[in-house]
Amino acid sequence: MSGITRRKVLAGAAAAGLVGAAPAFAAGVTEKYDVVVVGSGSAGFAAAIRAAEAGSSVILLEVNTWFGGASRVATGIFGCAGHPIQKALGFKTTPEDLYQLYIGEAAATHTVGEPDVARILADGAIPAADWLESLGVRWSRKKAQKFFLNIEEGVRLGQVLIPALEAKAKSLGVAMRTRTRATELITSGGRVTGVICKTPKGVTRYAAKAVILATGGFEGNPHMIAKYIGDGWDMAGFYCTPADRGDGQRMGEAAGAELADMDVFKANPTIHRFEGNKYNMRLAVNAGAIIVNQDGVRFMNETGGYWEARKIWALPQKQAWVVFGDPVLAADKRLPGLIAAGSIVKAVDAAAREMKTGINGKALADTIAAYTKLAETGKDPDFGRANVKPAFGGSLYAAPISPMIQGTFGGVKTNAQTEALRPDGSVIPGLYAVGECAASGLRGLNPQTANAVFGSIAGRQAAAWAKTAL
Secondary structure, three states: OOOOOHHHHHHHHHHOOOOOOOOOOOOOEEEEEEEEEEOOOHHHHHHHHHHHHOOOOEEEEOOOOOOOHHHHHOOOEEEOOOOHHHHHOOOOOOHHHHHHHHHHOOOOOOOOOOHHHHHHHHHHHHHHHHHHHHOOOOOOOOOOEOOEEEOOOOOOHHHHHHHHHHHHHHHOOOEEEOOOEEEEEEEEOOEEEEEEEEEOOEEEEEEEEEEEEOOOOOOOOHHHHHHHHOOOHHHOOEOOOOOOOOHHHHHHHHOOOOEEOOOOEEEEEEEEEEOOEEEEOHHHHHOOOEEEOOOOOEOOOOOOOHHHHHHHHOOOOOOEEEEEEHHHHHHOOOHHHHHHHOOOEEOOOOOOOOOOOOOOHHHHHHHHHHHHHHHHHOOOOOOOOOOOOOOOOOOEEEEEEEEEEEEEOOEEEEOOOOEEEOOOOOEEEEEEEOHHHEEOOOOOOOHHHHHHHHHHHHHHHHHHHHHHOO
16 A cells, blocks of 8 residues: 555645646656546546557556545445356345445435436446456455455455556556646647647647546536536535546547536545544445534535535525534444544533534434434434434534535546547547546546546447547
């Protein structure tokens, strides 16, 4: 593992020239490749590897000082069903079940994926999982779920995924550059023939037969957030890399591509902010903690996922409270330290005056009593939370939370083969888009699985085009 942390992710933009004074760029030079991949998250790496395996000369460009993008801090869940690991643990789900889940239920963004791409994703998950394991990503033989594979306890997926992909790309001779920000696609005769980039050494033009955009979302661009997501959300902040500034969307649109699903995003609802830091209270919620508004009343499904963040942002204070008792402390080893530091308020009482939160104390006491009764049955008829567990006893604690945007899923519209499309539906020859900068119809469905599946498709498609393009 390289020691990349979320703190380093957030700091990387400054070193990459994303903030502060821009470097002075010299006269440009030109390099030539069959395929240029812009962005080094798991989608970009998968595309670069597959294109190289198909015989193309490939270069991978990354704006940060390190490779991996937001995938570097991805969690340990990989959407899959019917894998031998799952079968060995007694799960009987199949790729068809996963497909039906995709098209029959709301995704994390409260939208549903397009049937054709959902089918490709569901059917491609097992081959993608096996491919990643062949590269060194070891799936746990003990922790799988019916619709997910996991890696070993205590390790993020990104910590093993990106180093494995990087090593494979190097072994195939893929050229790789950091601190390289793509600014403009080169076009000729309606085709994309390269990309112009800024680096600390100057401007470089990468001539190519195919360009694959894998630059991520635009959650780090407050102007685009305000324009496409809506007023106020630009003030929510983001829980990801600031390098996701919509570069791929901007370049694709300038080259004639249609942008779609630009209002589709996910926001993490359980972010506790304190003294310039932030911490996800999800473990406490999963252990039974409730979420209440300033009136001391539950108003959302605490386990309902990213869509529920909109309900918090709709509150006048744009803030809610995670409330819990001593039984929850064992679920998250970070909680005692946060309590000791004072960012989580201890000893909440019925009056609520001593806790300095402003929560209606009487209503809060009633809410806790009602939830405790629900925990006896394990069911929540009011909001339908999935895990109604005993959460109160001993001291009481309250942590303020507010949503932060974790990903956007609008971008360059593509077909199921990752080819970029114009507003009239025609294909832009030589241009492909994958990951969060592509509007493929997935709209946030299992991002890491999608990156592996559709990144592979993009790499193979670009390589095939490069062999025929003049």
